[in-house]
Amino acid sequence: MRIEYQGGKTYLDQVPYLEKILKCFGMADAKAAQTPLPTGYKPEPFDGTAMVALRSQYQSVIGSLLYLMLGTHPDLAFTVTQMAKFAHNPLEEHLLKTRHILRYLASTRKYALVYDGRSDAGLYTYCDSSYGDDRSDADRRHQSTQGYYFSLVNASVKWHSKTQTLISTSSTMAEYIALSDCACDCAWYKILFSELGKPMPYVPIYGDSHGAIFNAQNPVTQKGIKHIEICYHYIQEQIEKGEVKVFAVPTTENVADMFTKNLGPTLFLKHRKQLGIEFYPL
């Protein structure tokens, strides 16, 4: 990871590593791609058994992409975690789609994660889920995907994208679980900042599901949510204790949307700006 300062901004990138893997996979001069995956693409699992050579090639691409994603690429969080699910049994098509991700990376290689010291924005988080749209499971169970990211000085410091392990019966339930997981990370941030002698009053969470927010703020037992496991009521307790506050935003403004589904270029590029990824002429 490379750290640079310029005009009160901190730039974080992995360009030397990125250049190395682009060269290694023969994509150094690849054609540009606006988004990591083609619009509307949903990967399907492979019923057969993958060839050993293909599998090992796929795993090495995914490994490199995961490292980039975890380091400085919140824009790849959804894409790479989704594609990584097929690492044990990939199709030729999955490998082709990782080429698309590399094309996207090649065209954004001059971008860095920028922490703008001139902004005084504190810590906040956006949380979202997408109900029952996961097709990657070998048994074709329709799980939901959840995602959230934390932002400090207007750039992402932590991101998360994951397929939920249990089946939700409604989008409200999927969102409620996402909020609860997000609250766990809020708690970690609260501990971190109080240990640094900078305690925060509360962490604001932005979500777009009015149903889930209502259920989190009001300990009601409704039909839609009464079967939910106890551990997911963590969000209720955290709100009650005043550790977090949940606010509603319109779906189109919810940046965390890009951590739960494969967005088209318009929304993707709009949300990416909020993550603090900026063009950085080196």
Add this chain to the structure above:
Amino acid sequence: MNVRDWTTKDIGKLKAEDQRAWRKAQFEELEALKKRNVYELADLPPGCKAIKNHWVFDLKSDGHKKAHLVAKGFSQIEGLDFDEIFSPVIQFESVRTILALAALEKWKIEGLDVKSAFLYGMLDEELYMEQPQGFKVPGNEHKVLCLKKAIYGLKQAARAWWHELDQSLKALGFSCLYADAGIFVAKHADGTMVIILVYVDDIILTGPNTTLVASKKKLFMDNGNAVT
């Protein structure tokens, strides 16, 4: 074939001139290990088994030839040659969060990295390693090396280094956080503090008081650890 995959055998197939150059690199490595008191020649006590070792060759981006002597950690026996091997590594999000916090508070950031960090790690166990291939001491070919410090490749190398670093930071008034064991903080009576991020041998220092950060950095570097 990548240079890093070469074995001593592959070096033997090269032109005499290249062989000499690699042999020189191997000598340099052994000199460096000697200077750091990593091992001493000893007799293998009866019943003990010496750990095997391996040469790793590397071409640096500036063309410099480098040879590393590494232990074959997989030949170590659990409970005998090593016990605990866990060593904490800072989370990426902690690094980003502290960097963002530094940007927010307009703190200056200092960086340093520790040269051959693992060689600072003191060993709790009594370990013996075979003499390096092609460099056995004449007349003492049957002897082995008794390891004093953790050499690269040992199962406990990372943990031993971590322990050493933890001790030296504690001596400077730092303690690690519960939120992440890779973040060390020294708090001062006047309310200022110095934060240290540790990513194995890469170290970042920051804090509100630039002079204090610089002085802590100097103290750490003077603290017997020849760091750059």
